Amino acid sequence: MKGIGKRVTVAFLSIVALLTASGVISLFELSNLSYDTDAILSASSRDMEISKNLLRSVDDHRRAIIDIAIFGKEDKSACRKASEELDSQISSVRDNAPMVLQDCLDSLSMYSARLRSLTENYSSTETVVIDSLTVEVRKVDGRRWYVEVYEPSHDRFVEQIKRYTTLSHNQIAPRAAQLSKNAYRSVAPVLISLLVMIAIVLMFYFFVYIYGVKPILRINKALADHLSFKLPYKAKAEMIDEIKELNDNIENLINISKSNKKQGEDAI
Amino acid sequence: MRFSVILRYMGAVMLCLSAFMAVSAGISLVSDDTGFYPLLLSALLTLLLGIFPMIFVQKADNITTKEGFVIVVGSWVLSCVVGMFPYLIWGGEFSLVNAWFESVSGFTTTGASILTNIEALPQGLLFWRSATCWIGGAGVVMFALLILPSLGTNKMALSGIELSSLAKDNYRYRTQMVVRILLAVYIGLTLVTILLLKVSGMRWFDALNHAMSACATGGFSTKNASVGFYDSPLIEWILIVAMFLSSLHFGLIFSTFTRKANNIFRSEVVRVYVAIIVGATLFIATSLYFADIYPNIFTSLRQSVFQVVSLITTTGFATADTNLWTPFAVVILIILSIICGCAGSTAGGAKVDRVLLYAKVLVARLRGQQHPNAVIRIRLDGILQEERQVNTVTLFLTTYFVLILLGTLTSTLFGLDLLTAFSSSVAFIGNVGPGFGEAGSMDNYAELPSLLKVQGSVLMLMGRLEIFGFIQFLFIRMWR
Numbered sequence: 001m002k003g004i005g006k007r008v009t010v011a012f013l014s015i016v017a018l019l020t021a022s023g024v025i026s027l028f029e030l031s032n033l034s035y036d037t038d039a040i041l042s043a044s045s046r047d048m049e050i051s052k053n054l055l056r057s058v059d060d061h062r063r064a065i066i067d068i069a070i071f072g073k074e075d076k077s078a079c080r081k082a083s084e085e086l087d088s089q090i091s092s093v094r095d096n097a098p099m100v101l102q103d104c105l106d107s108l109s110m111y112s113a114r115l116r117s118l119t120e121n122y123s124s125t126e127t128v129v130i131d132s133l134t135v136e137v138r139k140v141d142g143r144r145w146y147v148e149v150y151e152p153s154h155d156r157f158v159e160q161i162k163r164y165t166t167l168s169h170n171q172i173a174p175r176a177a178q179l180s181k182n183a184y185r186s187v188a189p190v191l192i193s194l195l196v197m198i199a200i201v202l203m204f205y206f207f208v209y210i211y212g213v214k215p216i217l218r219i220n221k222a223l224a225d226h227l228s229f230k231l232p233y234k235a236k237a238e239m240i241d242e243i244k245e246l247n248d249n250i251e252n253l254i255n256i257s258k259s260n261k262k263q264g265e266d267a268i
Numbered sequence: 269m270r271f272s273v274i275l276r277y278m279g280a281v282m283l284c285l286s287a288f289m290a291v292s293a294g295i296s297l298v299s300d301d302t303g304f305y306p307l308l309l310s311a312l313l314t315l316l317l318g319i320f321p322m323i324f325v326q327k328a329d330n331i332t333t334k335e336g337f338v339i340v341v342g343s344w345v346l347s348c349v350v351g352m353f354p355y356l357i358w359g360g361e362f363s364l365v366n367a368w369f370e371s372v373s374g375f376t377t378t379g380a381s382i383l384t385n386i387e388a389l390p391q392g393l394l395f396w397r398s399a400t401c402w403i404g405g406a407g408v409v410m411f412a413l414l415i416l417p418s419l420g421t422n423k424m425a426l427s428g429i430e431l432s433s434l435a436k437d438n439y440r441y442r443t444q445m446v447v448r449i450l451l452a453v454y455i456g457l458t459l460v461t462i463l464l465l466k467v468s469g470m471r472w473f474d475a476l477n478h479a480m481s482a483c484a485t486g487g488f489s490t491k492n493a494s495v496g497f498y499d500s501p502l503i504e505w506i507l508i509v510a511m512f513l514s515s516l517h518f519g520l521i522f523s524t525f526t527r528k529a530n531n532i533f534r535s536e537v538v539r540v541y542v543a544i545i546v547g548a549t550l551f552i553a554t555s556l557y558f559a560d561i562y563p564n565i566f567t568s569l570r571q572s573v574f575q576v577v578s579l580i581t582t583t584g585f586a587t588a589d590t591n592l593w594t595p596f597a598v599v600i601l602i603i604l605s606i607i608c609g610c611a612g613s614t615a616g617g618a619k620v621d622r623v624l625l626y627a628k629v630l631v632a633r634l635r636g637q638q639h640p641n642a643v644i645r646i647r648l649d650g651i652l653q654e655e656r657q658v659n660t661v662t663l664f665l666t667t668y669f670v671l672i673l674l675g676t677l678t679s680t681l682f683g684l685d686l687l688t689a690f691s692s693s694v695a696f697i698g699n700v701g702p703g704f705g706e707a708g709s710m711d712n713y714a715e716l717p718s719l720l721k722v723q724g725s726v727l728m729l730m731g732r733l734e735i736f737g738f739i740q741f742l743f744i745r746m747w748r
Contacts, residue, residue, distance in 0.1 A: 011323050014316055021312050025305050188357045189309050196313045200320055203275065207324035210272060238272070240326060 004212060004241045011204055015197070022193030029186035036179050040172055047168040050093050054108070054161045057086045061115060062154055069122065069142035069150070076119065083116040098171060104164045111157040118150055215239045219247055226254065273328040274338050275321035281343040282318030285350055286311050288399045292354070295473075296392025303390030306357035314350050334744070341733060341741040348372045348729070351400050358393055361385075365718040372725035374400030376732035377614060379487025379584040379701035382714045382721070386492050391473060397488045398477040404732070405484025405514070405614035406454050410447060446519070453518040454614070458483040461510040468502040478585075482510040485614045487584030487701040493710070496587040501570060504587060508577045512545075515581035515609030536649050537610055541620045545580060548604055549573045552597040559594045572597075575709070580604040582615045584701025586709035598704055602691055605700045606672075616699025616731050618668050621648065622661045629658055667735050671697055675727055682717050692716075696727035 064079035090112060094105050122145065215237040222235040233254050239247055289311035296303035331339070351371035355362040362370065366382045373380045374397055383389070389397075458479050465475035474490050481488045491497035495507060513521060516532055524531035532538045553565065553572035562568040571588045578585045579601050590601060608617020625648050632644045646653045675693030680686060684706065691703030692713075702709040713721065730738045 007323050011320065014320065014323070018312065018316050022309060025309050028305065184359050188359065189305075192353055192357060193309070193313065196317060200316060203320055207272065207321075211324055240324075 002241060004243060007241070008208070008212075011207070015200060015204070018193060018197065018200070022189050025189050026186055029189065033179065033183055033186050036175070040175050040179060043175075044169070044172055047165065047172075050089065050168075051161060051165040053089055054086065054164075055158065057082055057089060058115075058154065058157055058161065061086065061119075062150075065119060065122075065146065065150055068119075069146045072142065079119045083112065083119065086112045086115075097168075100171065101164065101167055104160070104167055107160050108157075108164060111153065111160055114153050115150075115157060118153060210238055211240050212243070215243045215247070219243075219250065223250060269332070269334055269338065270328070272321065272325045273331060274335055274342065276325040276328070277331070277339045278343050278346055279318040279321040281347060282314050282350060285347055285403070286314040286318055288403060289314060289354065289396065292392045292396040292399060294392075295395045296390055299391040301390030301392060303354070303358060303392030303396075306354045307392050307396060309357060310350075310353035313353060317350065337737075337740065338744060341737055344375065344729065344733060345741075347403070348375050348725075351375055351396075354393060354396050358390070360388065361714070365721050366714075369713065369721045369725050370397070371400065372728050373701075374486065374488065375404035376699050376728040377401050377404045377484045377486040377582065377616060378696065378699040378728045378731075379481065380695065380707075380724070380728075381488065381712050382716075384712060384714050386490065394477060394490050395473075398480040398486070398490075401484040401486025401488050402458070402480040405486065406451060410450060449522045450518050453521050454483065457510065457513055457521075461506065464506045464510075465503060468506055469500060470498070470503065478507065479510065482507050482583060482585070483514045483614065485511060485514050485581045485583045485609065485616070485699075487578070487582075489585060494586040495574075496710075499587075504570065504574050507585060508574060511577050511581040511583045511585070514583075515613045515615040516541075517610045517612035519612055520610075530649075537621050537624055540624050541580075541610055544604070544607065544620065545573075545576055548576045548580070548600050552576060552593075552600055555594045555596045561593060575601065576604060579700055579702075580607060581609050582617050582698055582700045584695075584709075586702060589708060589710040590702075591704060591708040591710070598687075602694060602704065605691070605694045605698050605703075608698050608700070618665060618698065622665060624648065625653060625658065625661050626665055629662065664735060668697065671727065671730065671735070675723065678723055679720055682720050684716075684720070692724065693727065696724045697731040699728060699731050 061079060061082035064076075064082055067073040068076060068079060087109075090105060090108050094102070094109075097105055215235065218235040218237040222231075222233050225231040226233040233251060235247055289307055293304055293307035293311055296307055348368070348371045351374060352362075352367035355367035355370055356364065361383055369380075369382050372378070379401065386394070461479035461483055462475050465479055466472060470478065477488070477490045478495070480486075487494075489495060489497075495504060498504075516538060517535070520530065520532045520535055520538065523529075524533070549569065549572050552575070553568040556562055556568040556572060557565045562571060574585075574587050575590055577583075582605075590598065593601075606618055607620055607623050609615025609620065611619045611621040625646070628646050628648070632646055635642065635644055646658060672690070672693045675696065676686070676690045679689030679693060684692070688703060688705030688707050691705060692707040695701055695703040695707065702711075706715065707713060713724065716724070733741075
């Protein structure tokens with residue numbers, strides 16, 4: 001490569017190239033990080049939403065059962081509707097759930113089916129065989145049925161939903177750990193590029209000083225010494241390209257002026 | 269001393285490293301793994317570091333010995349610094365100290381690792397690990413000498429510093445020819461090993477990595493269980509031959525292929541070296557057989573020969589957990605880790621040439637006492653050894669043992685047991701890799717305290733730069 005201008009331009013452009021490359025890679029890693037953060041946050045809020053909906057549906061079911069068993073309401077449609085909602089929610093969760101949650105979802109399905117069958121089989125009256133000749137139809141004690149039969153199943157279902165919530169949140173922990181690793185990866189390129197940049201800027205300063213600044217200072221001093229004190233012109237420095245040409249030209253000029261002066265003196 | 273010239277030649281070395289990083293990035297791109305961006309950015313950074321001095325500094329006609337010395341040692345240190353960029357950017361198990369240790373271990377062909385799960389590494393990084401070994405095997409400056417023809421007459425000055433004086437003895441060629449021979453033998457040996465390993469059933473990628481590692485006598489494997497993963501006698505024998513040839517003087521290998529007189533069959537050093545290998549193998553196999561460690565003598569021999577060749581060549585591949593072997597076998601293996609391969613090869617350690625010369629000095633001394641007026645001359649491979657050379661070897665071996673003892677002392681200060689402390693110091697300075705105890709052939713250096721990892725890396729560099737090279741570099745300003 002020839003020309004001090006070219007050298008400085010190429011050096012400057014390479015610094016810009018390094019900055020751009022490290023910036024692009026950091027941006028890429030940062031966008032990955034942002035994508036991962038969004039994914040974790042949305043997974044967390046989705047899990048919370050699912051748990052909330054499941055608990056609400058179970059609670060709806062319980063309210064419907066209280067209406068039927070304790071207050072003697074005949075219409076079971078609200079209860080059926082709550083059961084259907086539970087089933088649909090569980091099946092929609094199952095489609096996207098990882099393998100580790102499948103067992104928990106199986107248990108949820110089982111408890112949902114149990115609640116449904118309890119509701120369907122519940123009747124406000126029961127036929128009691130007193131002896132081989134007497135059969136009596138009695139009114140069922142709904143409150144007692146609710147407390148002894150329904151409530152334990154309901155509580156187990158709620159426990160299972162809580163277990164699902166815990167398990168699904170545990171799934172997020174390794175992803176969060178991975179996230180911190182990715183955060184390191186988006187910072188590391190910038191840090192290392194920065195260190196290399198410092199080394200390159202120091203080199204840039206060093207080269208510009210020894211090949212640009214120092215020779216000009218020496219030429220200037222040598223020229224000043226020559227003009228003021230008639231000392232022989234000699235600039236001692238590492239010179240390249242145009243600065244070397246400048247030094248050579250000054251030397252030539254001084255030589256020409258010397259020879260012209262000598263010719264003039266000879267002529268006189 | 270002209271810093272600009274030094275920077276230019278160190279830049280040439282950086283360009284070579286950048287090329288290898290780019291190849292590693294290519295491998296990551298093809299295998300679609302997470303190593304691509306770390307390797308690509310590292311390649312760009314290294315390229316820039318290398319190319320920057322070349323923008324300003326013009327080619328120097330001749331470099332002084334002092335400048336050449338700084339170029340060679342500085343290039344080694346800078347290569348280790350640059351070599352840790354891909355590890356640091358990739359993250360995982362690589363903290364700052366771990367990345368430095370892994371990088372130094374690679375370039376110095378030690379093959380000691382801090383990784384607990386090597387197989388978790390992306391393929392590009394695995395290749396880069398092996399590449400550091402391969403570059404370090406020939407010498408980082410040697411690569412630059414071959415690849416960059418513009419270095420011209422300066423090749424002589426640089427290769428003269430890169431090669432130890434013992435290594436130069438067997439090269440009966442001009443210096444420029446020496447560089448070519450070294451790299452021709454090295455590359456040829458690697459290519460043949462790759463092909464043989466592929467034929468014996470390894471995947472191309474594994475064959476490439478193991479061949480590079482074996483020919484550099486490095487010992488980095490792509491598997492957690494090292495070569496033991498394959499459990500194949502054929503693969504083991506191919507690697508044994510590759511490791512053995514790589515630990516011989518490359519000039520002698522070249523002479524053997526070109527049917528010159530000074531070949532490996534006539535070399536006194538090689539004869540002693542082979543005798544040590546055969547003797548150690550037989551002793552260890554017998555010990556293992558009688559201790560009922562292996563069911564039959566053939567298995568004992570197979571395991572024994574692999575471990576003996578792996579340690580004496582300073583490679584460090586493993587097929588067995590040597591911690592389970594008899595104390596007798598362990599002591600022999602530690603002695604082999606001190607002796608190591610021949611000068612002028614990729615092997616590290618004290619070198620069998622020095623040990624043989626030392627033994628001859630000892631015999632000469634005894635004879636001198638018996639016959640005080642006798643003029644006793646010491647020859648090695650037919651070459652008369654001057655007193656200066658003999659003194660250098662004696663001083664080298666003394667310093668070598670002092671450093672091992674210092675390493676052991678500081679390691680025990682950090683709570684390491686004596687066997688682990690001593691064997692790991694031997695393994696570091698000899699560029700062997702695995703030690704014994706907690707640093708056994710099936711273990712790693714992950715649990716070592718950070719300060720000991722740094723100490724280990726300094727020992728590795730000292731071993732690779734033949735001790736005095738590294739020490740002199742530290743006092744370069746006082747060097748007149």
